[in-house]
Amino acid sequence: MLQASLKPQDVLVLAKLITGHGRRPTMAQLAAELGLSSSQVHGSLKRLEKSRLIAAHADGGRPIVHAVEEFLIYGLKYVFPAQRGEVTRGIPTAHAAPPLNRHFPAGDDLPPVWPDPSGDVRGTSVDPLHKMVPVAVRKDPALYELLALIETLRDGRARERQLAERELATRLRRLLHG
Template identity: 45%
Template sequence: MLGPVDVYVLLKVATTHGKEGWLQSGLAHEIGVSPSVVNRALKEGEDLKLYHPSRKRINARTLQEALVHGARYFLAPKKGGEVRGVPTAWAAPPLLGEIFSASVLPYVWPDPEGEVRGLSVEPLHPSAPKAARRDPAFYELLALVDTLRLGGVRERALAEKALRDRMGMREGD
């Protein structure tokens, strides 16, 4: 079954856009997990037809479909109290500024280096804040998945379109 760590790894693979030459060990280092975690996640992705090992690419349509229709359930968010952290969901790029809420604090991943106070939400992996600081494209995908996990109809529709754009899919794909 697809879990948070699997999605975390597959989203990072999505940022490679099929570039040749990336290694599992390098990917693991970039996102703060062990190479064995990357290997297991890619095997799970392959079993679920979300990853093409020979091409080192994700199946963007299938992954996007799984996330849009299932993230709320198989990646159910764990929320907490007010903390300092890294903004996520619609409080982060690419949806930052698209959705306004005057009375609600933004969602954040707890992080001592974070600069925003908000409502805590557990990221897909504990190393997400650090990895997001290193890779803006990865950060955007993680924030969009959090929007799918946490958002209402309007937020989820915006996230679906942005996710499709970032995964290189056309309207109707």
Template identity: 65%
Template sequence: MASGLLPQDVVVLAKLACYRGERPPMAQVASDLALSPSQVHASLKRLERSRLVDAHTGRPLLKAVEEFLIHGVKYVFPAQRGEATRGVPTAYAAPPLSDQIVADGELTPVWPDAEGSVRGVTLEPLHRAVPKAARQDPALYAILALIDALRDGRVRERQLAERELSERLRRLLRG
């Protein structure tokens, strides 16, 4: 049976990493991500079939997660840019890369969001609930922004994002 990963599965995977190896109740994961429990359950099953999450412990598997996020996600879920809008900064315009990369006058990438404070160019989030979930969890925000830098960034941005994401995943998943 094919894993058939969906974009929201990447968001669930990132959130699982933020729990530092602990597996909270599915209802909490759903609430934290503004998803339904059935969406989270289906996502976890797909992540297990993809061998990104251990089926027995529910923990993300560091090496597989790192390899998938750094080398695979940009091909499976390529970035899609849109029109100018107000939103939440992402990719190189968000922490942790925003203090390392200076924008060269172009509109910065943002997730469209009515509560967003920055005008930029739309970079479609992996799921519509991403801006809300990111506002509630700075660690999740950083990981999702780094993933967007890998999906959409130029060479230097991708190199910085790869290094930063690897370090964060190792800290979170090794305890």
């Protein structure tokens, strides 16, 4: 039997499930909201289930909070390391985006941004987990905040990561008890 390896789009789908607050959207809804095809979403859900990051579809397909927290905090940066690039226009991410930007005022360094031609901030590009991240976050502020936290876990400095870990844990606990 082949091992199911996670793909970057799987983290995008997982983040959308987390921000859904227990509501399980249809594959068509997930596809439309994330800019993915239904077959991509279907594959992502299967890989997430095999990786034990979400419950089986028969059990509602909800994220398994403790597994998700462990994976995002301790494994993600090794599986999908962040890649920094050139100065470009884009959407602020990591510590330069909500919710962490209130803790890290803009300084002399250029902020990290996901490249996006319609972005309004000039910064250092960080390749998003999936090319559709900039499109998806424009439609969903909660998804934007969660993916910015995830980006901080992939590429942040120690203090930024520490705050991101705390905020992520708080949001996941809300999902567990909400």
